[in-house]
Each structure stands twice: as C-alpha cells, then as structure tokens.
Amino acid sequence: MELEYWLGRGVEAFREWARTYGEFAAHPATAVGETACEVAFAELTARLRGSYPFFHPCYAGQMLKPPHPVAVAGYVAAMLVNSNNHALDGGPATSAMEEEVVGQLAEMAGLADHLGHLTSSGTQANLEALFVARESRPGTGVAVSAEAHYTHARMCHLLGVPVYTVPADDRGRMDMGELERLLSTGVAGTVVATTGTTALGAVDPLHRIVPLARRYGVRVHADAAYGGFFRLLADGKADRKADRKADGEQAPVAPETGDALRAIAQCDSVAIDPHKHGLQPYGCGAVLFGDPDVARFFRHDSPYTYFTSRRPHLGEISLECSRSGAAAAALWLTLKLLPLTPGGLGAVLAAGRRAAVRWTELIGASPYLEPYQPPELDIVTYYPAPPGSSPPRLSRVGVASKEVMHRGMNAKEDPVFLSVARVTAPAFTARHAGAVADGDHTHVLRSVLMKPESEPYLERLHRRVEQLAKASWPAPRGCGR
C-alpha cells in the first residue's frame, strides 16, 4: 500500500466528482502564493520533528502510534468533502458508513441489539454512557475501580453524580469482595468496569461483575476504550498466520481475560476507541448501548438541522454536534481491508500481545530488570532491579525508573522512548513482598507494545533497556557501583 499513490487517488477522485457540477471561479481571497507556501510548509515540517518517533519500535512508551496508511488515505479522500456526521444534511454518505462501522463494532462486542455512534474520543464516549447511566438510575452514584481512567471521576463531577472508588487487587483489577460490599449498600446504580486499564492493561473481571450487578439491579458500563479490540483474541484461536509466527504458542490472552472480554456482550454500554487500537487517527471513539431505547435520553430538536430525512440523524442520538465524517470513512476503509476478525485486525493485536509476554520473560531472566506484574494485554510494566539480592527500596525504584526513561530518550545514539507509571506503596508491596516502602508511592517503567513491529524488534529493545537499567540504580551513599 503506497501512501503517496492512494493520497493522489483520493485527490483525483474528489476533483472528478467536483467537475460533474461544472466550472466555477476560485475566490482570490483564499489564494496563497507557492513561495509563501513553500516557506510555511518547511517551517511546519521542521517543527514536527520536535515530536517523538511514535512510528518506530524504539518508541515503546505511551499509547501512541500513527494511523494505518489506509486510514490516512480514507481520511484524506473524505476530508476533501469535509462532511459533518452530526446530521444527514451534513454527511449523508459518511453517516451511512458510520452506521456500518458502528454495526461492526457492536458485532465484535457481541451486543444482540445496539444503538451507537462514533465520538471524537473515548472521553466523550464515556461521558455519554455516564449521562445515560444518570438518566436511567436517577439519584444513585457510579462505582469505579481505583485503576479506572481518571476521566470517570471528572465526568461524574461534571454530571453531578457521586463516585465510589472500589479498590483494585494485586493485578490492578477491580476487587470483587469490595465491589459486592459497596453494591450491598445500594448507593451505586452503575458499575464502570475497565477492560484494559490505561496504566497496566488490567482487565476487570466483567464476567463476574455483570451477574453481581444484575443481582443488585445495577447497570454495567464497560470502558473498553483501550482494550475493546482484544475481544478479537478472546476466543483463544489465533489466526493461522499468527499461529505460524508464534510457533504453537498458546492463546494470546489468558482464559480468564477472554471470559471478561466476552462479557462485554452483556453490558448496558461500551466505550471503545478506534483511535487507540483500531489503527485510526485521533478523533475516533465510539459508544454503544445494548438497549436502543436509550435514544429517548438524547431526544432534542434543532431549528436548523434534521431536514433531509425522516431516518434518525446521528446528532439526535449524541451529545456532540459537529463531528468528522472523514473519521467514519477512514474507519470504514480500514475495516474493509483489516476486518474485525482474529485474522484481520486481530493479527495486529496478537503480535503486540506476544511481544509483551516474551519481553516479560526476558525481563524476568535479566539481572538488571524486574517485572512489576505480568501483562494481561500488551502493556509491560517493570523496573530496574537493585544490585545483588538486596530488596527494592521504593524511593530508589522510582529514581532509577525515571533515570532509565530520561537517559533513553535523551541519548544521542540509539535512543529509546519509554514511559513511567506512578504506583502506590501498597500496590507495589502487594506484588513484591520484600520491598522496602520508604514513601507512599513510586514510579515503575511502562511500555505499551501496541505496534506489531515491536515483536521482531524485541531483542534489540530489551538489550537497550537492560543496558540503561544496568547503569541506573542509584549507588548507596558512601559506596559506588
């Protein structure tokens, strides 16, 4: 797939379509000179060099990677039209594509029936789900795990809904005993379960949360913004291509994780971000509801839209107004070529997942690194190991982790880009009993291996990080190392 070629084809197709409407003159007010454009464009591209190389496997930090070239080509082709998927008046062609891709996402999630739409982000998708939760269960609060994305507390604050935090277990998953204790008090009308937390990639046990919540008449929202696409790996059978690559390796996610991901099908609402693991540029989240009747909560009228059709407009079932039709077109084209199957998009996720498992093995075998916890999806957490057999002291773990990150990204030669996650002292000692808790929190290293290219690059990444870790452990006062 040659991006240059397909970008050109998009421009050509637009011009061809435009010509069917006949000639008209461009207005001089919008004219820009070629030379001025040359200068300004050069400045733009130079300034973009100030970014981190998200496209390269030496970038193993946050949840960032470029969109697939197919998504870029689809986006540009549709952006030239610049349709607005708020209403069918603004984007008839791309609204139809949006309905199709939302149907595909709902099918992947396993929802028997659905109402849904794309959003500009996972935050917006979660906001809409929490808004419907508030309207459906007036006067009650929302239960979220301590490891849930901070957006839930912010959005609940915005909606005027109380938040109840449920502690997480020693793998970063919602603690079921604590959840039951909370639900038995009757204060929560909705549970937010995260299937793939942002920090650790931990998957809350949704298959146990749903029946528990039902017993108490409580709604369940799955925040699958990050992890939703791992549903493609939940049935244990990797695609044949991936199988060959993995050489008989087992199911790409653990059976319990698969159970949790399959339980998304029973949730009242789901947030899922195609701009996280769906190969899309930013501006593409999605919210899905199991009960199409929740449309009643969105009902509103507009004096200047909704004229061209009696069919419901996407804006009539969403809180956002203007929304990119190009985002729908980009996802539509991507899913045509990399469908939501284990062998389609699933093969992309499976490579990152295998890389995470393999790297954790290498880290476990290294004298210079220690896994923080085993990865449940494709996020690896680890820290520089103290020398010899001395126990890790939390203050030093944090200093050493940040040192590795900074040295890696500032290296003139062979840079490597990692990220850190803040973890509490009880969370750390729950995973590493011998650790010395000399503070209330520390930082560990975190690498999101969301690019399939991380898999073949892994040995090199590991060697480089190991080298940095070796030099990073702070020497105790008085004796150098």
Ligand SMILES: *Cc1c(COP(=O)(O)O)cnc(C)c1O
């Ligand atoms: C990324 C993320 C969000 C927020 O989504 P945005 O698209 O960044 O607004 C919410 N929840 C989880 C679990 C996420 O990973």
